[in-house]
Amino acid sequence: MKVYEIKTGSTSLSGLQPAERPIPAPGHGQVQIRVRAASLNYRDQAVVTGRYFGGVVQRDTIPLSDGAGEVSAIGPGVTRVKVGDRVAGAFFQVWIDGRPDRSNFAALGSPLDGMLAEYVVLDQEGVVLLPEHLSFEEGACLPCAGVTAWNALAESGRIRPGDTVLVLGTGGVSIFGLQFAKLHGARVIVTSASDAKLVRAKTLGADELINYVEYPEWHEEVMRLTGGRGVDNVIEVGGAGTLSRSIQSLGFGGQVSLIGVLTREGDTNPHGLMMKGARIQGIFVGNRAMFENMNRAIAANRMRPVVDKVFPFDAVHDAFNYELEKKHFGKIVISV
Template identity: 50%
Template sequence: MKSYRLDPGQGLAGLALHEQDEPNPGRGQVVVRIRANSLGFRDLMVLAGRYVLPITPGVVPGCEGVGEVVAVGEGVTRVRPGERVAATVFPRWLDGPFRRENAAQLGTMIDGVLTEYALLDEDGVVPVPEHLTDDEAAALPLAAVTAWNALTSGDPLRPGATVLTLGSGAVSLFTLLFAKAAGARVIVTTSGAAKAERLRDLGADEVINYREDTAWDETVRALTGDQGADRVVDASGPLEKSLRSVAVSGSVSFVGHWLSGAEGAEPVSPSVLFSAGAALHRIATGSRAHFLELNRALTAHRLRPVIDRVFPFEKLHDAFAYCESGGGFGKIIITHD
């Protein structure tokens, strides 16, 4: 079989295709024939060696993969050969709050899924909704689970609430889909007219061009009668403007864009944090329990992710180059067909 391997910090030059024997499952393990993967900004940080988690030299990269179970080890009861499954980003984080002992992540600390056959723990895979194709299901494990966690942390999201999500990246697109399905009013910030139009087509109630409207936090308050958004999903920053946009007793879900030195990485004034009067939730993707809840919601509402472009497995370098260009809208998919 073929697998990509990564020399951390070397960028695309450190990504090479290797051949090796197909794995055999041990106790509690499954072998998954990967049919599709997806890429995002997180993968670019891993390639550059700028990710928050340690990266094992020679690791198989990629944390988002979907495929068919082809073999199971002794004692496996959760899945059977022939089932379609998705890998969970943190295979040891099953439920509850994120803890340090659950930090082993696919594609950084342990082998990921940019491979033809992946050896995974049975606890680290979940069934995928039947109405989704393999390409669509591959878009879920990172961005969709992150958006779901961001919207469900803290108090329940109630119909009629106002959700603000920052930017038009994959997390924000999933946030828009999930929040509209929950009956929320959704405000989205973006960088241009073309993306704004696509966001409106997806159901956004209000779209703010943050390049033209640099005081977009004031615009959010104006759009909400000076009350602010009940929930803010901050996937791009600046965090201070999110805090100025949120309603008192609302919440800000902070996805962690500052890890890459992105806009808004500067310290936040304690007075702004206190004056916001809102809860601040740190979002680190999500657990297997989050993924299972997400799948039930996708099935109930027949939701589908937004796909940008599809690349063949052998053209992974081209897919990364396209991802780095930053001009896309939706998930970048790698197909094994």
């Protein structure tokens, strides 16, 4: 079967190469999936270039945490799914429910083999049924970006109708954040470096738009737009370079959902949190129960992930570069 592999010790995109592997057979309790689509996350850039937690990959590794397809075979003892079911893999294969701990951080795409392959075999506990109305391309967007935004807002964030949510940028996590916030009846402020992307965010229901290049002190705009009250939750994908302004954008009792590392340097004074009785909540994707809760909400509301562009299997490098150039709005998908 055709796969891609990140070669051992890879530090650049040239270390990501097409390869052939035998089709894996499902053992006891395992499920074979004919993968139809996979999606990119910013994390995948870090894995390929050896900058992800744990450094360079230690063995030839199939990339991408996120993929969807149909169950093509099952091993003995499988009861959770049947042949023909449409499924996605869970980002953390063994974090089923409850709190995270060191023992359940085995994720697809690093350190485990990922979804950029024609077939994968996963434990039945690590697969989730797709909402019926979604295509494979849409379903492939859910496991990392979708669950992360869902966790930040609906699980740890306990969003309520009438809340105000600030979403930084228009990448995969952030556009899911916009969609889930609107689904919960929140008011949403979206920032972007691109006016054209802000216009697209408006069509998805964004209430207020801020160009963070035009307004480098964007937290002041947030305060103006909220009448000085601040927001209830920030989808914080920037990291060190945006955290200080996210804290300053926060209202009393609010939550900065600490998700991303798109910027590496900054000057963060946390005192504002103390005075507002607010908190920073680390978000590390989420567990399978959160994934299934999210899918119920997506199905009930017939919500569709925003797929910016679908690349063919032989154009994987183009897909990675497209993300690096920040051309996308929402998700980048590869058909398999």
